[in-house]
Amino acid sequence: MEIAPLEMTPVHMSARSHLGENKIEQPVKSFGEFLVDSLKKTNELELESERLNAALAAGRIEDISQVVVASQKAEIALQLTLQLRNRATQAYQEIMRMQV
Numbered sequence: 001m002e003i004a005p006l007e008m009t010p011v012h013m014s015a016r017s018h019l020g021e022n023k024i025e026q027p028v029k030s031f032g033e034f035l036v037d038s039l040k041k042t043n044e045l046e047l048e049s050e051r052l053n054a055a056l057a058a059g060r061i062e063d064i065s066q067v068v069v070a071s072q073k074a075e076i077a078l079q080l081t082l083q084l085r086n087r088a089t090q091a092y093q094e095i096m097r098m099q100v
Contacts, residue, residue, distance in 0.1 A: 038081070039081065041077070042074075042077040042078060042080075042081050045070070045073050045074040045077045046074045046077075046078065048070050048074070049067075049070045049071045049073070049074035052066060052067045052070045052071075053067060053071070055067075
């Protein structure tokens, strides 16, 4: 049995520094931009679900699982959006009840 010697390979740094010397600056979205992007994505999911439902009704789709998955994605996104709205409304009402 032949034993091969160890080969030295270069080591590359893969850890991130907490001091920021190798930090890449990425633009940070504001809350408003994040909210607008999320609402656009929710709307796109709803429109895609409607398009697939219409295609299924027209008989152009044979695999119903695509329609069901798109419908569930749209439903979950809509529920999340509604819950965020409800929480934001509750937070606003709580702030308005505070006495200064």
